[in-house]
Amino acid sequence: MVIDSRNVVRVYLAISGLFTLSASLIWGINTLFLLEAGLTLFEVFIANAAFTAAMALFEVPTGVVADTRGRRASFLLSAGVTAVGTLAYVGVAAMGGGLLLFCLAGVILGLGFTFYSGAVEAWLVDALTASGYQEELDPVFARAEMVGQAATLTGTVAGGLLGQLDLSLPYVVRAVLILSALGVGLRWMHDYGFTPRAVRLRGITGEMRQVARTGLRHGWRNPAMRLLLLHSLLIAGFFLWAWYAWPPYFLELFGRDAVWLAGVIAALFSLAGMAGNALVGWLAKPGRRRTTLLVGASFMLAVTLAGTGLIRDFWLTVPIFLLGATAVGVLEPVRQSYLHKSIPSAERATLVSADSLMGSLGSIGWQLGLGYLAQRRGVPAGFIVGGAAMLLAVPIFLRLRVLNQPADQVTGADTGQG
Numbered sequence: 001m002v003i004d005s006r007n008v009v010r011v012y013l014a015i016s017g018l019f020t021l022s023a024s025l026i027w028g029i030n031t032l033f034l035l036e037a038g039l040t041l042f043e044v045f046i047a048n049a050a051f052t053a054a055m056a057l058f059e060v061p062t063g064v065v066a067d068t069r070g071r072r073a074s075f076l077l078s079a080g081v082t083a084v085g086t087l088a089y090v091g092v093a094a095m096g097g098g099l100l101l102f103c104l105a106g107v108i109l110g111l112g113f114t115f116y117s118g119a120v121e122a123w124l125v126d127a128l129t130a131s132g133y134q135e136e137l138d139p140v141f142a143r144a145e146m147v148g149q150a151a152t153l154t155g156t157v158a159g160g161l162l163g164q165l166d167l168s169l170p171y172v173v174r175a176v177l178i179l180s181a182l183g184v185g186l187r188w189m190h191d192y193g194f195t196p197r198a199v200r201l202r203g204i205t206g207e208m209r210q211v212a213r214t215g216l217r218h219g220w221r222n223p224a225m226r227l228l229l230l231h232s233l234l235i236a237g238f239f240l241w242a243w244y245a246w247p248p249y250f251l252e253l254f255g256r257d258a259v260w261l262a263g264v265i266a267a268l269f270s271l272a273g274m275a276g277n278a279l280v281g282w283l284a285k286p287g288r289r290r291t292t293l294l295v296g297a298s299f300m301l302a303v304t305l306a307g308t309g310l311i312r313d314f315w316l317t318v319p320i321f322l323l324g325a326t327a328v329g330v331l332e333p334v335r336q337s338y339l340h341k342s343i344p345s346a347e348r349a350t351l352v353s354a355d356s357l358m359g360s361l362g363s364i365g366w367q368l369g370l371g372y373l374a375q376r377r378g379v380p381a382g383f384i385v386g387g388a389a390m391l392l393a394v395p396i397f398l399r400l401r402v403l404n405q406p407a408d409q410v411t412g413a414d415t416g417q418g
Contacts (some may be wrong), residue, residue, distance in 0.1 A: 003127065003130055003131035003132075003192050003193075004131065005127075005128055005131040005132070005133040007188075008124065008127040008128055008131060008133075008192070009124075009128075009140060009143075011184070011188045011189055012120065012123070012124040012140075012144065013143065013144060013147045014184050014188075015075070015120060015181055015184055015185060015189065016120060016144055016147065016148060017147045017148065017150075017151045018151070018177060018178075018180055018181035018184060019079075019116065019120075019178065019181045020147075020148040020151040020152055020155070021151035021152075021154060021155045021177055022155070022173075022174045022175075022176075022177035022178045022180075022181065023155070023174065024151060024152040024154075024155030024156050024159065024266070024270075025155045025156075025158060025159035025162070025170040025171075025173055025174045025177070026086075026159055026170045026171055026174055027152070027155070027156055027159065027243065027266055028156045028159050028160050028163075028247060028262040028263045028265070028266035028267075029159055029160060029163040029167055029170060029247070029259060029262055029263070030244065031044055031244050031245075031247050031248060032163065032167060032247055032248070032259060032262065033089075033093070033163070033167040033168070033171075034047060034102065035248070036093075036167055037092070037093040037097075037102070038096070038098065039098075039099060039102065040375070041248070041371070041374060041375050042371050042372055042374075042375040043099050044244065044371070045241065045244065045367045045368065045370070045371025045372075045374075046099060046103070046367075046368065046371065047099060047102040047103055047106050048106065048240070048241075048244055048367050049363070049364050049367040049368050049371070050102075050103035050104075050106040050107055050110075051106035051107070051109055051110045052110065052237070052240065052360045052363035052364050052367065053107075053110070053360070053364050054106065054107040054108075054109070054110025054111055054114075055110040055113055055114050055117075055356065055357070055360035055363075056357055056360035056361045056364065057110075058110060058111050058114040058115075059114050059117070059354070059356055059357035059360065060354075060357065062074060062077075062111070062114040062115045062117075062119075063114075063118060063354070065077065065115065065119075066115075066118060066119040066122060068196065068197050069196050069197075070191045070194065070196035071119045071120065071122050071123035071126070071189075071191055071194060072123065072185060072189045072190060072191050073196070074115045074116070074119035075115065075116060075119050075120055075123070075185050075189065076182060076185050076186065077112075077115045078112050078113065078114075078115030078116035078119070079112075079116075079178050079179065079181050079182035079185065080112075080182060081108060081111050081112035081115060082109060082112030082113065082116070082178050083112075083175045083178045083179055083182075084108060084112075085105055085106075085108035085109035085110075085111070085112050086109065086171050086174050086175045086178065087171070087172070087175050088104075088105035088108055088109075089102070089105050089109075089171050090168045090171045090172060091105075092104075092105050093168060094168070110360075114356070117352065117356040118351075118352030118355075118356060121336070121340070121352055122194075122352060123189065123191065123192075123194070124140070125137070125340055126191075126192065126193035126194045127192035127193050128140075128193075129193050130192045130193030131192070131193075136284075136337065136410065136411070137336070137337045137340055137341070138280055138281075138284045138333055138334060138337040138410070139280070139281055139284075141332075141333035141336045141337055142277045142278075142280040142281060142333040143277075144333075145273065145274075145277040145280075145329060145332060145333050146274050146277045146278065149270040149271070149273040149274040149277060149329070150270070150274065152266070152267070152269075152270035152273075153267045153270035153271060153274075154267075156262075156263045156264075156266030156267045156269075156270065157263045157264065157266075157267045158170075158173075158263070159263050159266075160259060160260045160261070160262050160263015160264060160266070160267075161260060161263060163259045163260075163262075163263070164259045164260045167259070222342070223403055224338075224342050224400060224403055224405045224407065225339075225342055225343070225351070227396050227397075227399055227400045227403075228335070228338070228339055228342070228355065228400070229354065229355060229358045230358075230396055231335075231393055231396050231397070232355050232356070232358040232359040232362065233358045233359065233361060233362040234362060234389070234390070234392055234393055234396070235298075235301075235359075235362075235390060235393055236356075236358070236359025236360075236362055236363060237359060237360075237361070237362030237363030237364070237365060237366035237367070238305075238362070238363075238366045238370070238386045238389065238390065239328075240359075240363045240366070240367065241363070241366045241367045241370045241371065241382065241386065242305065242308075242382075242383065242386060244367075245370070245374060245379045245382055245383070246265070246308075246321065246379075247262045247265075248379065249379040249380070250262070250265055250314065250317070250318060253312060253313070253314035253317060254314050255314075265318060268318075268322055269321070269322060269325045270325075272322040272323070272325035272326045272329065273325045273326065273328055273329035274329065275326050275329060276297075276325065276326040276327060276328060276329020276330040276331075277329045277330075277333060278329075279326075279329070279330055280293075280329075280330055280333050280334060283330065284334060284337075284410050285410060286410050286411055287409075287410065288410050289401065289408050289409060289410070290334050290335075290337065290338050290407070290408050290409075290410060291338075291397050291398075291400050291401035291408050292401075293330060293331075293334045294331060294334060294335060294338075294393075294397040294400070295394055295397045295398060295401070296330075297327045297328075297330040297331035297334075298327075298331065298390070298391075298393035298394050298396075298397060299391070299394050300323065300324070300326075300327040301324050301327040301328060301331065301390055301393075302387050302388070302390035302391045302393065302394070303387070304320050304321065304323045304324035304327065304387075305321075305324050305383055305386060305387035305390055306383065306384050306386075306387025306388055306390075307320040307387070308320055308321045308324070308380075308383045308387070309379070309380035309381065309382065309383025309384035309387065310380070310383075310384060312380060337407075338407045338408065339351075339352070339355060340352075341406070341407035342405065342407045366386070370382040370385065370386060373385065
């Protein structure tokens with residue numbers, strides 16, 4: 001069978017774009033929705049921590065699904081479960097449910113997202129390899145980031161406008177869009193370059209042990225991967241807290257209860273991220289080192305996040321926060337490319353899921369710790385402490401640079417191992 005790499009990329013962009021569009025509808029208003037449903041600010045972060053704890057719990061089992069039954073099967077399960085979890089939030093709010101029920105709904109959402117994490121990226125890389133694709137992955141991931149940011153731009157603005165009418169509307173529309181992504185996966189997503197294999201329920205334990213051994217061998221015992229995993233533990237958790245913390249903080253600085261403004265700021269965040277994505281193609285030139293970009297972007301991110309808490313003027317704080325989004329727009333696709341060039345194809349989904357797992361574990365601690373700090377000392381204190389901690393990413397990437405791995409070099413060819 002002749003596989004057209006351009007079609008593979010189009011399907012990947014369509015699926016990730018629809019999934020991000022659906023998810024982003026609630027990103028600007030989720031905290032406001034939970035607060036209106038009766039939770040305190042700290043309880044909001046507890047509910048979100050339940051979501052990330054579920055992601056940590058289910059990452060390995062769902063990684064087994066992606067690496068046995070196939071990346072397509074994992075994505076389809078993700079779309080279905082995420083739609084159910086999204087509607088569960090609406091149901092809990094409608095019935096006046098409290099923190100426990102919101103935590104249970106978050107667990108369902110966490111399960112859905114773990115079926116997605118790693119599987120779609122692994123599908124893309126394997127399908128491109130099977131098609132004979134010989135270019136670098138950085139531009140593909142940067143393009144996907146730009147599509148994702150454009151989807152986020154649309155979704156967050158729409159979510160803010162819908163939320164101005166009723167804070168539950170973005171959740172309903174989100175479920176509809178997720179099911180649309182499921183339809184795209186059913187029609188056009190096929191496991192090119194990967195052969196699914198059967199696994200019995202009683203064999204799941206053995207598969208998980210194998211996944212654990214694989215994670216140790218190619219992950220934690222690999223110096224480069226170990227540093228990337230530590231970076232996920234550090235940054236992914238804090239950034240999830242920051243994303244849920246800024247809406248009430250910025251509305252407080254603005255001085256008015258304007259739900260629509262949360263959508264606008266989230267959209268501007270997406271535009272800033274797109275600007276960072278666009279810089280990747282210019283910065284990641286053949287002959288350059290990826291760790292140079294990772295160190296620079298990490299330093300800029302740490303400074304801007306701390307500045308978001310230190311400078312408490314709406315018209316200054318928001319632009320500083322958006323500069324951090326630009327740094328993330330550079331950091332993420334470059335880091336993704338380094339990651340995929342460091343792992344073999346057969347365990348790609350498992351190791352990408354392991355990377356997500358570390359982020360989820362970090363997120364539990366960050367959200368509970370900074371959530372409590374924000375409840376007692378205010379959201380700005382959380383940004384200041386978290387921004388200072390983000391500086392630890394700089395020595396992590398400097399150490400990665402010392403290793404001088406092949407993945408560090410931008411060569412202009414080769415899609416990675418396997």
